[in-house]
Amino acid sequence: MADYHPAVSRETETDPPLWFDVHLFVCTNRRPDGHRRGSCAARGGEALRDYMKARAKEMGLKRVRVNSAGCLDRCEFGPAMVIYPEGVWYRADTREDIDEILATHVRDKGRVPRLMLTEKDVPPGKEKG
Amino acid sequence: MADYHPAVSRETETDPPLWFDVHLFVCTNRRPDGHRRGSCAARGGEALRDYMKARAKEMGLKRVRVNSAGCLDRCEFGPAMVIYPEGVWYRADTREDIDEILATHVRDKGRVPRLMLTEKDVPPGKEKG
Numbered sequence: 001m002a003d004y005h006p007a008v009s010r011e012t013e014t015d016p017p018l019w020f021d022v023h024l025f026v027c028t029n030r031r032p033d034g035h036r037r038g039s040c041a042a043r044g045g046e047a048l049r050d051y052m053k054a055r056a057k058e059m060g061l062k063r064v065r066v067n068s069a070g071c072l073d074r075c076e077f078g079p080a081m082v083i084y085p086e087g088v089w090y091r092a093d094t095r096e097d098i099d100e101i102l103a104t105h106v107r108d109k110g111r112v113p114r115l116m117l118t119e120k121d122v123p124p125g126k127e128k129g
Numbered sequence: 130m131a132d133y134h135p136a137v138s139r140e141t142e143t144d145p146p147l148w149f150d151v152h153l154f155v156c157t158n159r160r161p162d163g164h165r166r167g168s169c170a171a172r173g174g175e176a177l178r179d180y181m182k183a184r185a186k187e188m189g190l191k192r193v194r195v196n197s198a199g200c201l202d203r204c205e206f207g208p209a210m211v212i213y214p215e216g217v218w219y220r221a222d223t224r225e226d227i228d229e230i231l232a233t234h235v236r237d238k239g240r241v242p243r244l245m246l247t248e249k250d251v252p253p254g255k256e257k258g
Contacts, residue, residue: 011215015240016247018216025154025198068199069154084213086140087147111144118145 018085021063022106026052026081029071037123039071040078044093048079052098056106064106077121089117147214150192151235155181155210158200166252168200169207173222177208181227185235193235206250218246 026049030041039045046068053066074080074089082089083105090105090112092098097115104110155178159170168174175197182195203209203218211218212234219234219241221227226244233239 011240015215015217016245019203019211019218019246019248020216023211023213023216025196065202067154067201070197072196073194074148082148082152084152085216086144087149087152087214088144089148111140116145117148119148 020065022061022065023084024052024056024064024066024081024106025069025072025084026066027070027072027075027078028068029075031075037075038078039075040080043079045079048092048095048098051095052092052102055098055102059102059107061102061106073126074117074121074123076123077117080117089121090115091117149194151190151194152213153181153193153195153210153235154198154201154213155195156199156201156204156207157197158204160204166204167207168204169209172208174208177221177224177227180224181221181231184227184231188231188236190231190235202255203246203250203252205252206246209246218250219244220246 026045027040028045028049029039031037031039033042049066049068056064056066072078072080072082077091079092080089081092088105088111090101092101092115100112101115104112155174156169157174157178158168160166160168162171178195178197185193185195201209201211206220208221209218210221217234217240219230221230221244229241230244233241
């Protein structure tokens, strides 16, 4: 997947305006204990989702939505989340990670490279080709 | 919100490539029966999500992911879904609606205006200002 980099297909002249400026999806999928891939819920995704929702509200971020999502299929690198429309993925393990993503990426429109998933973070068996 | 139309903030030079070209989130939130806002699950969101996942697979669509999501907060217009990175929202009521969204929007990169939610579809009490 590393060489594939499409332009965003948004038709800004005719599509309705974005409903949320920042739409953040946190994987809260849970697999049975002992599953070889694990799951984001087993890695703490639900508590991090709850914290992120509460913090975003406390910070007064407008036009930002934090949602739960089903399995995002990057389980091995979770707890996984993705921020749209930019399509940037993160792994967060702690509340401090969440705080940094909210402050640096969501509020300040920057990036948190140390937590970002990249095209190199490919689950076993999901390699291209 | 109608006058607000930001550019997509994707930094295509430095952000990792999109992991999914089309990432579709179907609201499957369920509220108790009789809630004034209703909910997408009560309107059939779960069955439509299941059908959409299966149809996307049957159609052989690559780099497309259909996920469940928690409450997208446009309950009154549900079953609601949103497609990223373009951030276009739809309401689907039937399997035929799902087929049309998959064929026209996801596969052919078009739009299905008759099913699209716009900036005019504002839940009561959520009006701007």
